[in-house]
Amino acid sequence: MIVGLDVGGTHTDVVVLQGKEIVCKVKILTDHENLLDTVCFGIFEATRDFKPQSIKRLVVSTTLATNAIVQGKTEPVGILVASGPGINPNGFAIGEHYYPVSGAIDHRGKEIASINEEEILEIGKKLESSNVRNLALVSKFSVRNPSLELKMRHLLADNFDTVTLGHEVSGQLNFVRRIATAYLNAAVAGISRNFYEAVRGCMEHQSMQTPLEILKADGGTMTQESSTRYAVETILSGPAASVMGILAFADRTKEEVVLDIGGTTTDIAILVEGVPLLKPLGIRIGGYNTLVRALRTVSIGVGGDSWVRIEDNILKVGPERKGPALAYGGTEPTPTDALVTLGLVKGGDRQRAAQGMQRLAEQMGEGVEEAAETVISKTCDLILEAVQALVDRVNQMPVYTIHDLLEGRVIAPTGMVVIGGPAKELAPHLQDRSGWPVQVPPDYEVANAIGAAVARTTCQVTVLADTDRRYVYAPEEGHMDIIDWRARTEDVVKIAFRLLRQKALRLGADEDDLEMELLEDYEFNIVEGFYTVGRNIRVKAQVKPGLIRPYREAAV
Amino acid sequence: MKANRKTGLVFFPAFDWAISKTHPEREERLLYTQDQVFEEGILDIEGLVEFNPSLATEKDVERVHFCVPKVDAVLTESHYISAGGCKTVADAVLGGEVDCGFALVRPPGHHAMRVVHGARGFCNINIEAIMVEHIRQTYGVDRVAIVDTDCHHGDGTQNIYWHDPDTLFISLHQDGRTLYPGSGFTSEMGGPNALGTTVNIPLPPETSKEGFLYVMDRVVLPILDEFKPELVINSAGQDNHYSDPITGMRFCAQGYAKLTEKLQPHIAVLEGGYSIEGALPYVNVGIILALAGIDYSWVREPDYDPEELRQSDEIRSTISSTCERLLEERQQCASKRKKYLEGDEFVQRSKTIIYDTDKILEEQKEMIRVCGGCAGVLKIDSYADTGRHLLGISVPRKACSTCQDIGRQWFEEGSIRRFDLVCLQDRVADAYEVKRK
Ligand SMILES: [Zn+2]
Ligand SMILES: [Zn+2]
Numbered sequence: 001m002i003v004g005l006d007v008g009g010t011h012t013d014v015v016v017l018q019g020k021e022i023v024c025k026v027k028i029l030t031d032h033e034n035l036l037d038t039v040c041f042g043i044f045e046a047t048r049d050f051k052p053q054s055i056k057r058l059v060v061s062t063t064l065a066t067n068a069i070v071q072g073k074t075e076p077v078g079i080l081v082a083s084g085p086g087i088n089p090n091g092f093a094i095g096e097h098y099y100p101v102s103g104a105i106d107h108r109g110k111e112i113a114s115i116n117e118e119e120i121l122e123i124g125k126k127l128e129s130s131n132v133r134n135l136a137l138v139s140k141f142s143v144r145n146p147s148l149e150l151k152m153r154h155l156l157a158d159n160f161d162t163v164t165l166g167h168e169v170s171g172q173l174n175f176v177r178r179i180a181t182a183y184l185n186a187a188v189a190g191i192s193r194n195f196y197e198a199v200r201g202c203m204e205h206q207s208m209q210t211p212l213e214i215l216k217a218d219g220g221t222m223t224q225e226s227s228t229r230y231a232v233e234t235i236l237s238g239p240a241a242s243v244m245g246i247l248a249f250a251d252r253t254k255e256e257v258v259l260d261i262g263g264t265t266t267d268i269a270i271l272v273e274g275v276p277l278l279k280p281l282g283i284r285i286g287g288y289n290t291l292v293r294a295l296r297t298v299s300i301g302v303g304g305d306s307w308v309r310i311e312d313n314i315l316k317v318g319p320e321r322k323g324p325a326l327a328y329g330g331t332e333p334t335p336t337d338a339l340v341t342l343g344l345v346k347g348g349d350r351q352r353a354a355q356g357m358q359r360l361a362e363q364m365g366e367g368v369e370e371a372a373e374t375v376i377s378k379t380c381d382l383i384l385e386a387v388q389a390l391v392d393r394v395n396q397m398p399v400y401t402i403h404d405l406l407e408g409r410v411i412a413p414t415g416m417v418v419i420g421g422p423a424k425e426l427a428p429h430l431q432d433r434s435g436w437p438v439q440v441p442p443d444y445e446v447a448n449a450i451g452a453a454v455a456r457t458t459c460q461v462t463v464l465a466d467t468d469r470r471y472v473y474a475p476e477e478g479h480m481d482i483i484d485w486r487a488r489t490e491d492v493v494k495i496a497f498r499l500l501r502q503k504a505l506r507l508g509a510d511e512d513d514l515e516m517e518l519l520e521d522y523e524f525n526i527v528e529g530f531y532t533v534g535r536n537i538r539v540k541a542q543v544k545p546g547l548i549r550p551y552r553e554a555a556v
Numbered sequence: 557m558k559a560n561r562k563t564g565l566v567f568f569p570a571f572d573w574a575i576s577k578t579h580p581e582r583e584e585r586l587l588y589t590q591d592q593v594f595e596e597g598i599l600d601i602e603g604l605v606e607f608n609p610s611l612a613t614e615k616d617v618e619r620v621h622f623c624v625p626k627v628d629a630v631l632t633e634s635h636y637i638s639a640g641g642c643k644t645v646a647d648a649v650l651g652g653e654v655d656c657g658f659a660l661v662r663p664p665g666h667h668a669m670r671v672v673h674g675a676r677g678f679c680n681i682n683i684e685a686i687m688v689e690h691i692r693q694t695y696g697v698d699r700v701a702i703v704d705t706d707c708h709h710g711d712g713t714q715n716i717y718w719h720d721p722d723t724l725f726i727s728l729h730q731d732g733r734t735l736y737p738g739s740g741f742t743s744e745m746g747g748p749n750a751l752g753t754t755v756n757i758p759l760p761p762e763t764s765k766e767g768f769l770y771v772m773d774r775v776v777l778p779i780l781d782e783f784k785p786e787l788v789i790n791s792a793g794q795d796n797h798y799s800d801p802i803t804g805m806r807f808c809a810q811g812y813a814k815l816t817e818k819l820q821p822h823i824a825v826l827e828g829g830y831s832i833e834g835a836l837p838y839v840n841v842g843i844i845l846a847l848a849g850i851d852y853s854w855v856r857e858p859d860y861d862p863e864e865l866r867q868s869d870e871i872r873s874t875i876s877s878t879c880e881r882l883l884e885e886r887q888q889c890a891s892k893r894k895k896y897l898e899g900d901e902f903v904q905r906s907k908t909i910i911y912d913t914d915k916i917l918e919e920q921k922e923m924i925r926v927c928g929g930c931a932g933v934l935k936i937d938s939y940a941d942t943g944r945h946l947l948g949i950s951v952p953r954k955a956c957s958t959c960q961d962i963g964r965q966w967f968e969e970g971s972i973r974r975f976d977l978v979c980l981q982d983r984v985a986d987a988y989e990v991k992r993k
Contacts, residue, residue, distance in 0.1 A: 086596050086841060088854045091557050104858065107591040107837055112858040141595055176557075176597030289600050398606050400590070401572040402633050405608065524584035525577060529801070532578060536587070 004453025171462025220458020468534025560849030706793020709740030794829025
């Protein structure tokens with residue numbers, strides 16, 4: 001049996017799966033002030049009828065890191081930043097203990113200025129006296145050469161609880177995002193460690209021996225042990241949980257749109273042959289752009305409880321929510337009221353809903369039912385416009401080769417899978433207005449918890465080789481080795497897959513679930529004068545987001 | 557971080573295109589620039605917008621060039637994209653989406669002249685001219701200034717706009733006696749109908765930041781003020797850099813950024829620049845920040861040493877006397893123009909053009925009508941050692957009716973027994989007509 005738990009804004013959902021069957025569903029209220037109780041109680045409620053030994057996997061998706069960051073309840077972080085030449089680093093200040101320091105690495109990974117040890121030690125002392133316990137150490141181009149970050153760690157690590165190094169949070173180029181990502185990781189590392197250790201404690205208390213796994217923003221999982229080093233990767237895992245839950249019902253031969261229609265917002269994602277698209281660089285949170293791998297989801301302010309009104313003779317839906325639907329005691333009409341008025345949703349106060357529609361109908365000069373139809377159409381159209389905008393943005397992603405520009409893949413979805421409160425009722429309307437077949441999967445109201453339960457471990461590696469300087473380097477792994485001067489792309493790809501496999505297994509992956517793929521491979525000559533002196537080879541590979549084995553095969 | 561001026565970027569390194577494996581114009585030319593731009597997080601800055609390039613069309617090319625034997629024969633996809641990238645930036649600027657823009661594209665174009673038999677100076681088609689004529693055709697812009705800050709003389713752009721009084725072409729470059737293409741002297745000031753709208757400032761080798769900025773203040777900015785262009789284009793070649801392998805100047809990233817800040821071009825277009833590790837990453841970041849109005853004071857090369865790059869007194873005085881001579885020669889444009897108007901109706905010149913990249917030699921005879929009412933109709937008889945013989949007639953954008961009639965007549969008289977092809981570039985009708993053997 002496997003267990004999935006997803007902490008949502010209002011409810012926390014837990015499911016227990018036996019094979020492909022849901023043997024237990026639990027929905028409890030989320031207590032944001034005491035998330036630990038919510039999670040532990042959820043696990044307890046869902047599993048108490050089963051033998052602890054029969055639980056083989058337990059995955060949680062929580063709002064812990066997200067809430068800490070958004071509400072500013074993180075721990076103080078001392079951040080040392082070696083920028084070297086470029087944009088003035090004072091513009092990137094983050095937190096209250098931000099220190100630009102000397103030292104520089106260039107784009108080929110050459111150390112062009114070393115750090116000043118005294119300067120670093122001095123800052124270390126200052127941080128200690130301010131009671132800062134977490135450190136983030138970042139240099140520009142550390143994904144080409146980590147030497148400055150490693151030296152800083154060597155000088156400071158002993159006196160701090162957690163240390164986050166820039167090159168370990170991501171292999172991508174983007175110094176500003178690296179600063180933010182390392183900072184946020186350090187800011188939630190201690191909180192995460194304490195929290196997940198406590199959850200693990202609850203599980204042990206119930207005699208559950210299975211390791212605890214945690215869902216990340218890219219729809220993959222990692223083990224509790226890794227969650228300190230990669231704490232920031234657990235932010236915004238909620239939308240990812242829903243998408244992963246839908247994956248089991250997606251058509252692996254098509255491009256499809258996934259919608260999670262909630263009360264206030266609708267989340268949109270795109271699946272290509274059953275694999276969700278990822279954000280190009282990383283997710284944005286609390287005003288910061290990061291390098292945290294995440295599913296490419298877009299949230300728009302249209303949902304079942306969106307405020308519906310006429311403004312300047314135009315029908316408006318959302319983005320504001322003024323409370324629940326009239327039918328459920330609210331004060332303003334909503335799309336849900338339109339559904340209730342038409343009898344599509346049973347339950348709630350139909351008379352109140354109809355009164356709301358009547359008000360709109362008068363302003364629009366239509367009949368009540370006609371007005372309700374118009375509200376539903378408008379709601380669907382807003383969602384479909386946002387879908388189109390997302391598809392367009394994906395197709396307009398910058399490319400850098402003639403081949404990609406002229407022959408690059410164009411995404412053109414031909415179907416839709418919809419979950420969320422009003423999914424069932426809106427589905428036929430969405431189908432009408434888009435012309436795409438629309439599916440509503442069974443148990444869609446707990447798709448998020450199912451998603452957490454069945455998501456596989458994901459990860460990514462970046463490997464760079466410079467055969468002129470004879471080295472190969474995988475920043476996220478801290479792996480540095482010498483390489484033969486004759487090495488070509490295929491040799492570097494082999495190294496990448498080997499490292500990826502090791503990393504995935506370390507993060508808790510099952511041998512059977514290593515669906516690895518090459519994301520990128522470039523090979524450039526390094527020419528000095530008019531002679532080729534070596535090659536600059538760049539490879540990225542990932543274990544793609546997907547489902548663990550039995551569920552993968554269940555897919556349509 | 558926020559841009560003070562909204563800036564559009566087309567960044568297209570064309571990682572799968574090269575003239576040859578070790579040619580300076582090869583796949584990884586913009587690789588390290590891309591690394592630096594990505595690592596600096598420039599594309600995340602609010603107000604910096606990245607676009608994919610569009611593709612230029614045959615029609616765009618024919619507005620500017622006579623391609624021999626035809627457009628498709630002298631262009632590859634990379635050229636359509638490079639020119640298309642400039643158009644994309646232009647559309648974003650002219651459409652009001654951004655305040656200014658930078659087309660970081662390759663291959664370059666400023667050595668491509670009106671007639672194209674092949675590639676010269678790594679250029680096949682003139683991407684700035686194609687962009688400018690697209691702008692004029694689409695947005696009704698009239699007066700345009702192109703300031704070429706590549707180390708090599710922008711002889712292609714000069715050739716295309718030699719007779720156009722509405723296009724001010726200013727080129728700063730290393731003295732033609734010391735570098736390809738060997739032209740661009742102060743006395744080159746434009747054809748009989750466009751005297752003074754071509755400006756050449758040859759600079760001695762080892763000119764540094766001080767010299768470049770002096771020329772900006774003393775010559776470039778005052779002439780721009782006087783010309784009052786609606787649009788300023790910068791052919792932003794980066795081979796004046798002290799580390800460039802094929803030139804001899806001592807310019808630097810700080811200098812390029814400062815120059816950009818002074819010039820405030822609406823659109824910058826990358827031209828040359830072959831120090832792909834030591835210069836381009838820093839110069840391009842400097843230019844982008846300067847365009848966007850963001851602090852660039854921290855941008856410098858790792859090995860930058862202002863002391864070592866200091867300009868000698870001798871260079872300083874050479875530059876200053878070049879500037880004074882130029883300004884003096886410009887004084888005579890009006891009287892020269894008067895003489896032309898009083899003289900022959902048609903003026904001829906002949907020249908030999910070398911296509912160093914494709915190893916072609918072209919002999920050209922050019923005839924322009926001296927006209928008081930327009931830029932004058934132009935006829936070019938061009939024979940290349942490929943064996944191809946072209947007669948090209950260009951009727952300018954605002955041609956008077958006499959010049960239009962003459963152009964039509966020349967085209968009809970042009971015999972395809974004598975020429976392989978006869979082309980009429982009719983900018984009044986925005987049409988291109990061809991007769992072939
Ligand atoms: Zn040049
Ligand atoms: Zn005329």
